[in-house]
Amino acid sequence: MSLVSGCLGINSAGRLTIGGVDVTELAKEFETPLYIMDEGQIRQNCRAFSEAMAASYPGNWAVAYASKAFACKHMYRVIQEEDMLTDVASGGELFTALGGGLPPESIIFHGNNKTDEELRYAVKTGIRRVVANGTEELRRISRIAGESGRTVSVSLRLSPGIEPDTFSAVQTGQLDSKFGIPIETGDAMEAVRLALSLDGVELQGIHCHIGSQIFDTRPFTMTAEVMVSFMAKVRDELSFSLKELNLGGGYAVRYLPDQEVLSISDYVGAITKTVQDTAKRHGLPLPELVIEPGRAIVADAGITVYTVGSVKEILGVRTYLSVDGGMTDNPRYMLYGAEYDILLPARALESKTQTVTLAGRCCENELLGVDMPIQPVKAGDLLAVLNTGAYNYSMASNYNRVPRPPVVMVREGKPFLAVRRETWDDVARLDN
Numbered sequence: 527m528s529l530v531s532g533c534l535g536i537n538s539a540g541r542l543t544i545g546g547v548d549v550t551e552l553a554k555e556f557e558t559p560l561y562i563m564d565e566g567q568i569r570q571n572c573r574a575f576s577e578a579m580a581a582s583y584p585g586n587w588a589v590a591y592a593s594k595a596f597a598c599k600h601m602y603r604v605i606q607e608e609d610m611l612t613d614v615a616s617g618g619e620l621f622t623a624l625g626g627g628l629p630p631e632s633i634i635f636h637g638n639n640k641t642d643e644e645l646r647y648a649v650k651t652g653i654r655r656v657v658a659n660g661t662e663e664l665r666r667i668s669r670i671a672g673e674s675g676r677t678v679s680v681s682l683r684l685s686p687g688i689e690p691d692t693f694s695a696v697q698t699g700q701l702d703s704k705f706g707i708p709i710e711t712g713d714a715m716e717a718v719r720l721a722l723s724l725d726g727v728e729l730q731g732i733h734c735h736i737g738s739q740i741f742d743t744r745p746f747t748m749t750a751e752v753m754v755s756f757m758a759k760v761r762d763e764l765s766f767s768l769k770e771l772n773l774g775g776g777y778a779v780r781y782l783p784d785q786e787v788l789s790i791s792d793y794v795g796a797i798t799k800t801v802q803d804t805a806k807r808h809g810l811p812l813p814e815l816v817i818e819p820g821r822a823i824v825a826d827a828g829i830t831v832y833t834v835g836s837v838k839e840i841l842g843v844r845t846y847l848s849v850d851g852g853m854t855d856n857p858r859y860m861l862y863g864a865e866y867d868i869l870l871p872a873r874a875l876e877s878k879t880q881t882v883t884l885a886g887r888c889c890e891n892e893l894l895g896v897d898m899p900i901q902p903v904k905a906g907d908l909l910a911v912l913n914t915g916a917y918n919y920s921m922a923s924n925y926n927r928v929p930r931p932p933v934v935m936v937r938e939g940k941p942f943l944a945v946r947r948e949t950w951d952d953v954a955r956l957d958n
């Protein structure tokens with residue numbers, strides 16, 4: 527049986543383990559539905575990116591964890607210990623990151639249409655970089671910097687005009703996008719000009735993020751070439767040196783056992799080579815290079831464990847399995863048909879002879895996946911959805927007033943609650 531993540535295993539009793547701990551035992555102790563994450567796998571993923579950058583890029587570099595993939599105070603502590611930067615995409619993520627003890631100078635603030643309140647908070651706390659998504663935001667940053675008598679270190683989010691082959695909801699670098707200032711229309715050059723003229727704004731660099739779950743190096747290298755060439759154009763037209771180049775995230779991870787993915791070192795190596803080649807061609811010094819993996823840091827570190835409530839077989843049609851979670855803890859199938867591997871943790875070695883459609887408990891025709899192979903299953907069985915560490919907990923909702931599951935972290939074989947289970951009281955706590 528091939529498992530989709532290195533932190534998963536099967537013990538001598540034929541049961542699924544994560545970080546060496548028996549998943550069935552964890553479900554007994556913490557109940558279902560339950561997110562479980564392995565801290566060792568998260569750290570291994572962090573190091574794989576840092577080592578690949580160190581090995582292939584002779585200039586200054588940094589790896590920033592895109593914390594929208596999975597954010598809680600403990601996760602931010604791990605990122606700090608791994609000596610990485612962090613990207614936050616809202617005031618709430620920034621608040622949690624600072625609450626987790628992250629130094630402000632390690633935080634990059636992204637997001638479309640940040641509010642004045644968020645920008646004031648970012649300016650007051652003195653974070654490393656605010657990434658402006660457009661010229662209107664740039665002017666607001668300048669105004670807010672003026673109000674507080676500070677200078678804000680800024681980067682500009684550009685859209686390089688690259689359309690990667692991935693779900694349209696996670697394509698973000700093409701011309702027709704709410705994200706970024708387009709290069710091809712001339713708007714990006716005008717934005718640089720504006721940034722250089724505004725008080726309270728110190729322009730450090732440019733940023734882009736073309737999308738997520740991209741399997742091929744080509745869109746990344748095309749983007750790197752466009753961005754470095756733009757830096758050269760800024761030097762030529764405005765006699766200004768942009769110091770930092772942030773190329774965002776987007777590296778695709780494996781969700782199904784037979785999926786082919788790039789290695790982290792091939793992905794990083796392709797980008798760093800293009801940046802170096804293009805800089806050399808234009809006679810530019812090497813920029814400080816930042817990448818922002820999110821999914822790749824946490825996806826394969828997590829699983830979700832449910833209890834099967836009912837098995838509904840419609841002869842000649844399909845078999846529905848309903849579990850005690852659903853789109854409230856994992857909306858990704860409903861959002862973009864995302865696929866996952868599933869198995870029964872208590873009988874992990876048995877052959878997957880059944881095919882099921884996995885349904886949730888919401889009052890909605892909501893699914894977690896269709897036509898999924900699984901071991902022979904019955905009501906009351908535990909069921910694990912694998913590689914749910916990214917964009918599951920962070921995208922969870924309280925639809926139907928369903929409380930969100932807890933996150934149990936396994937560290938060196940010991941489980942602890944990184945996030946406790948929500949209660950009905952939590953769900954109703956804001957109501958007057």
Ligand SMILES: Cc1ncc(COP(=O)(O)O)c(C=O)c1O
Nearest residue numbers: 592735738775776818819820821
């Ligand atoms: C600005 C930015 N950086 C990084 C990421 C992380 O992308 P991924 O999780 O695909 O690595 C995202 C994801 O949306 C993003 O918007």
